[in-house]
Amino acid sequence: MSVxxxxxxxxxxxxxxxxxxxxxxxxxxxxxxxxxxxxxCAGNGLMQRLNSVYRQRxxxxxxxxxxxxxxxxxELPRPRCRDDYNLGDIxxxxxxxxxxxxxxxxxxxxxLAVTAAHGLCHLLGYQHTTKPEWQQxxxxxxxxxxxxxxxxxxxxxxxxxxxx
Numbered sequence: 001m002s003v004x005x006x007x008x009x010x011x012x013x014x015x016x017x018x019x020x021x022x023x024x025x026x027x028x029x030x031x032x033x034x035x036x037x038x039x040x041c042a043g044n045g046l047m048q049r050l051n052s053v054y055r056q057r058x059x060x061x062x063x064x065x066x067x068x069x070x071x072x073x074x075e076l077p078r079p080r081c082r083d084d085y086n087l088g089d090i091x092x093x094x095x096x097x098x099x100x101x102x103x104x105x106x107x108x109x110x111x112l113a114v115t116a117a118h119g120l121c122h123l124l125g126y127q128h129t130t131k132p133e134w135q136q137x138x139x140x141x142x143x144x145x146x147x148x149x150x151x152x153x154x155x156x157x158x159x160x161x162x163x164x
Contacts, residue, residue: 001033001034001035001036001085002036002037003020003023003024003027003036003037003039004036004037004038004039005019005020005023005039005040005041006038006039006040006041007041008040008041008042008043008046009041009042009043009046009094009095010043011043011044011094011095011098012043012094012095012098012108014041014094014112015109018109018113019039019041019109019112019113019116020039022112022113022116022148022152023037023039023113023116023120025147025148025151025152026113026116026117026120026144026145026147026148027087027120028147029143029144029147029148030120030121030124030140030144031076032076032087032120032124034085035076035077035085035086035087036085036086036087037086037087037088037089037090037120037123038088038089038090039089039090039092039116040089040090040091040092041092041094042091042092042093042094042095043093043094043095044060044093044095044096045060046091047060047061047064047091047093047095047096048060050064050091051064054066060093060095060096061093061096062092062093062096062097062100062115062159063090063091063092063093063115063116063118063119063122064090064091064093064119065088065089065090065091065119065120065122065123066088066089066090066091067087067088067122067123067124067125068084068086068087068088068089068123069084069087069088070125071124071125072125073124073125073126073127073133073136073137073140074124074125074126074136074140075124075125076124087120087123087124088123090116090119090120090122090123091119092112092115092116092119094112097111097112097115110154110156113148113154113156114141114145114156114157114158114159115159117141117144117145117148117156117158117159118141118158118159118160120144121137121140121141121144124140126140128160134160137158137160138158138160138161141158141159141160142157142158145157145158
């Protein structure tokens with residue numbers, strides 16, 4: 001199935017091909033290669049509006065995920081028709097992420113891939129509200145990033161490394 005990538009901002013150049021490849025590899029590592037995913041690269045304005053409406057936090061953020069299915073962490077959807085082969089949409093706050101990378105010296109493309117992995121996990125029902133949920137999500141992120149590292153030679157680590 002497909003990864004539909006849309007760049008809805010102009011503040012930060014985004015290398016679409018490596019990002020799409022990373023998301024396809026991550027989706028396959030999750031066992032969800034047959035499902036569509038929407039990926040939107042957004043600026044601070046859009047991320048702030050979405051974060052305010054959906055999470056009641058009126059500030060930009062790095063990632064927001066909007067799952068198509070309600071899932072228990074780790075389960076895959078059970079499609080009944082063609083339209084059900086959809087995991088949902090991930091909004092990457094590329095302007096926010098870019099600023100963080102400038103502040104920390106981290107590689108922007110690498111952080112985009114890690115953030116997309118985090119968003120994909122959210123689409124599959126993983127959360128990090130409690131310590132047990134965080135542990136489960138952290139382990140899944142580590143697993144799929146290790147697969148991406150194996151394929152690319154990178155050394156990516158989960159976003160939620162120091163959350164609890």
